[in-house]
Amino acid sequence: MNTQPRFDLHMHSSVSDGTLAPAELMQRAADAGMELVALTDHDTIAGLSEARAAAESRGMRFINGVELTADWRGRVVHLVGLNFDTSAAAFETYMQNLMQLRDERAREIARKLHKKGLPENLYDLARDHAGESQIGRPHFAKALLDLGKVSSMQEAFDRYLGQGTPGDVKATWPSYTQAIDLVVSAGGVVILAHPTKYNFTFTKIRELMTDLLEAGALGLEVSFPGVTPGHQHELIKLAKQRECYVSAGSDFHSPDQRWTSLGRYPEFTAERLIIERLCAA
Ligand code: AMP
Ligand code: MN
Ligand code: MN
Ligand code: MN
Numbered sequence: 001m002n003t004q005p006r007f008d009l010h011m012h013s014s015v016s017d018g019t020l021a022p023a024e025l026m027q028r029a030a031d032a033g034m035e036l037v038a039l040t041d042h043d044t045i046a047g048l049s050e051a052r053a054a055a056e057s058r059g060m061r062f063i064n065g066v067e068l069t070a071d072w073r074g075r076v077v078h079l080v081g082l083n084f085d086t087s088a089a090a091f092e093t094y095m096q097n098l099m100q101l102r103d104e105r106a107r108e109i110a111r112k113l114h115k116k117g118l119p120e121n122l123y124d125l126a127r128d129h130a131g132e133s134q135i136g137r138p139h140f141a142k143a144l145l146d147l148g149k150v151s152s153m154q155e156a157f158d159r160y161l162g163q164g165t166p167g168d169v170k171a172t173w174p175s176y177t178q179a180i181d182l183v184v185s186a187g188g189v190v191i192l193a194h195p196t197k198y199n200f201t202f203t204k205i206r207e208l209m210t211d212l213l214e215a216g217a218l219g220l221e222v223s224f225p226g227v228t229p230g231h232q233h234e235l236i237k238l239a240k241q242r243e244c245y246v247s248a249g250s251d252f253h254s255p256d257q258r259w260t261s262l263g264r265y266p267e268f269t270a271e272r273l274i275i276e277r278l279c280a281a
Contacts, residue, residue, distance in 0.1 A: 005035035005061065007275050008263045010080060010193065010224065010249025012067075013039055014131075015047035017138040019254040022047035025262075026054035026062075028255075032263040036275060038065030038082055040249070043098040044134045045086050063278055067193055069098075070179040071172070072208055077198060079179050079217065080247065083278050084188025094174070094182050099134065105171040106135045112166045113140070118149065137161045138253075163199070180215045190217040191247045191274060194224045196231045202238075209242060219245030219274055223265040236270045245274040 012018030141156035
């Protein structure tokens with residue numbers, strides 16, 4: 001097939017840590033020429049119905065999506081679930097658990113940062129940014145920016161929120177098998193998000209893929225902003241060896257992030273694009 005739709009299978013709305021409302025995001029995806037899109041908010045499916053209506057009214061094919069935070073052997077990984085049935089009973093409980101988990105983690109992040117001399121009301125400030133959405137570290141980064149404690153999101157992560165800093169609070173995320181089971185039992189497919197963004201060696205990425213595929217995942221992203229040509233080559237090679245599907249997406253969060261835009265990721269050629277499977281379904 002050489003007439004693939006223009007697609008983007010990884011993006012965030014204000015329902016998690018993105019800045020655009022789902023409908024606005026879909027409008028922009030259509031403006032960017034997308035024909036097939038998935039909304040993949042962190043740990044929530046709350047934006048899907050609004051996004052679907054907006055996407056379909058603009059003639060795009062819409063795929064239900066979610067980016068699940070999951071534990072793999074004590075490490076945090078992100079799994080993109082696609083094309084599942086949102087009415088599956090298990091979703092409700094799973095999402096509620098994640099909402100609670102993220103809220104408790106946020107309170108702990110605030111406590112830790114308060115100990116480091118930051119204002120006591122940091123949870124409330126971050127919550128103001130999150131609203132009723134899934135709260136995450138980017139909401140804390142925005143609060144720190146407002147307070148003038150940092151001068152960029154990057155600095156907020158470097159000093160307060162990123163790996164090895166006080167705000168890097170470990171949570172007991174669901175295991176990768178639970179995440180995969182959830183999506184697969186709802187008729188969906190699971191793809192490893194941005195494999196080179198976990199600071200894993202390629203040996204570790206290969207081990208991770210072995211476990212994920214064994215547990216029922218179908219593939220991995222091979223193109224996303226920031227992936228180097230060398231890494232992309234390795235990822236495509238890995239997918240070929242495992243005969244698994246490949247996916248791609250912009251991981252778009254906000255128009256303010258100059259390095260990402262909707263529908264944009266490094267060009268690539270690979271067999272078994274996940275959209276072939278999604279379109280056949
Ligand atoms: P959380 O899911 O709460 O752990 O937050 C992770 C999110 O923070 C990611 O999905 C990114 O959107 C964002 N993020 C991670 N590292 C950085 C960084 N260095 N600068 C800006 N945003 C980041
Ligand atoms: Mn994010
Ligand atoms: Mn991610
Ligand atoms: Mn993402």
